[in-house]
Amino acid sequence: MRLQIVQPIKSIDELASFCKRAGFVFPSFEIYGGMAGFYDYGPRGVELKNNIKAAWWKSIVQDREDVVGIDAVTVNHPKVWEASGHVASFTDPLVDCKSCKSRFRADHLAKDILNVDVAGMPLEEVTTLLRNKNVRCQKCKGELTEARKYNLMFKTHVGPIESDENVAYLRPETAQLIYLNFKLVQDSARLKLPFGIAQIGRAYRNEIAPRDFLFRVREFEQMEMQYFIKPGDNKKFFEQWKKERMNWYLSLGIKKENLRFREHIKTELAHYAKAAVDIEYKFPWGWGEIEGVHDRGNWDLSQHSKVSGKDLSYFDDEKKTRFVPNIIEVSAGVDRTFLAFMCEAYATEAERIVLKLNPKLSPIKVAVFPLVKNDNRIVKFAGNVFSDLKKKFVVYYDKSGNIGKSYRRQDEIGTPFCITVDFDSLKKKDVTVRDRDTMKQKRVKVKELAGYLEKQLQ
Numbered sequence: 001m002r003l004q005i006v007q008p009i010k011s012i013d014e015l016a017s018f019c020k021r022a023g024f025v026f027p028s029f030e031i032y033g034g035m036a037g038f039y040d041y042g043p044r045g046v047e048l049k050n051n052i053k054a055a056w057w058k059s060i061v062q063d064r065e066d067v068v069g070i071d072a073v074t075v076n077h078p079k080v081w082e083a084s085g086h087v088a089s090f091t092d093p094l095v096d097c098k099s100c101k102s103r104f105r106a107d108h109l110a111k112d113i114l115n116v117d118v119a120g121m122p123l124e125e126v127t128t129l130l131r132n133k134n135v136r137c138q139k140c141k142g143e144l145t146e147a148r149k150y151n152l153m154f155k156t157h158v159g160p161i162e163s164d165e166n167v168a169y170l171r172p173e174t175a176q177l178i179y180l181n182f183k184l185v186q187d188s189a190r191l192k193l194p195f196g197i198a199q200i201g202r203a204y205r206n207e208i209a210p211r212d213f214l215f216r217v218r219e220f221e222q223m224e225m226q227y228f229i230k231p232g233d234n235k236k237f238f239e240q241w242k243k244e245r246m247n248w249y250l251s252l253g254i255k256k257e258n259l260r261f262r263e264h265i266k267t268e269l270a271h272y273a274k275a276a277v278d279i280e281y282k283f284p285w286g287w288g289e290i291e292g293v294h295d296r297g298n299w300d301l302s303q304h305s306k307v308s309g310k311d312l313s314y315f316d317d318e319k320k321t322r323f324v325p326n327i328i329e330v331s332a333g334v335d336r337t338f339l340a341f342m343c344e345a346y347a348t349e350a351e352r353i354v355l356k357l358n359p360k361l362s363p364i365k366v367a368v369f370p371l372v373k374n375d376n377r378i379v380k381f382a383g384n385v386f387s388d389l390k391k392k393f394v395v396y397y398d399k400s401g402n403i404g405k406s407y408r409r410q411d412e413i414g415t416p417f418c419i420t421v422d423f424d425s426l427k428k429k430d431v432t433v434r435d436r437d438t439m440k441q442k443r444v445k446v447k448e449l450a451g452y453l454e455k456q457l458q
């Protein structure tokens, strides 16, 4: 066999331009000049994204007996975010350039330039640190202002009048809506601790400096699950969920050496949090968080109970006691996960770009081609194979008759199998099946084809 020299992705810009050309991701509003931090998913991207979400939902909800799902609204009552603490403190430290007015996150400047983690550091100290080390504007070298707080929530108004009384927020995370529905879900689904509530949905953050393609955007999706437990069981379930979540990424093809846990240091932890760990992926620019696993204690339910005046406690039938459950949260970003799977799968070889996605995630599972486009018998045969397979798989039919080009196009979008109908097929009632990764071909009888593919795609 020929030795292939495989080149992994070199930069995130290379991946962004590939994603645009191959129909995965487009910059939003491009014809009007675009807007930083917003991206649309194209025909291939939406399939990959849906497959990621479906794989998550299956492993978190459908394969388990102790987790159920919800789908809640994204325009939210202001009390939710007052109670959660977001109105007061969902902030990032911001500095402006006094000359060119560019804005930067002070914590990012400290990390990127000085390699100092300023999480939890008072703003005055952050200002002093940047000034003492002479950190200046990254665009024009101008002087920076003092660091100040900047709230990341998008504000809107409900109804026709824009006043302080009808303020609403676009949710910056999906978790809070799970806490609000805790009692309704528990009663209606008759759940006993420990149990989880999961949700996939949009979240909005007015990030100061969107960057690194899909990594830091202003509208994104989260896949979150809140696991409600008895107080005291925190350590056990925290460790269990850390393991489960790491295994999910590994099972879908991310290499072990490209994943790691990063424990939050004391100053980084929210005041109520007992423990927190990030699952990080090794992106082309370095390690970045794709998911957080958090032990939130009983803070969320207690807080919503206090502010709403509604009882959100749990009655333990066996022990005849009432208490506020504790929560272990797993919170992954769909877009960052998408980016990690793309970075992991993208490879350039001597004469092709190939996306070595796990077949479960591939936008298209099988492509069918007639060898030539001007022979009716072959075209009809291929059409029948396509119609048959379509009942079971996501299949693409390409009757251009240019097999070399068709293979390359499917390699680029990660299609694991390409099927070609040739002249021999007419006599032998078989087809060739080409494997994306090895490029090896194998003849398979048409009547065994669906079973063969099913086995390969498992």
Ligand code: ATP
Binding pocket: 173, 205, 207, 214, 215, 216, 217, 218, 220, 222, 289, 290, 291, 292, 331, 332, 333, 334, 335, 336, 337
């Ligand atoms: P960061 O520190 O990078 O801003 P975070 O710790 O604030 O992230 P969480 O609030 O824990 O993030 O959100 C859970 C997940 O949501 C993150 O692990 C990430 O995958 C995703 N996420 C958060 N902010 C963004 C964003 N601006 N763009 C894309 N995904 C995001």
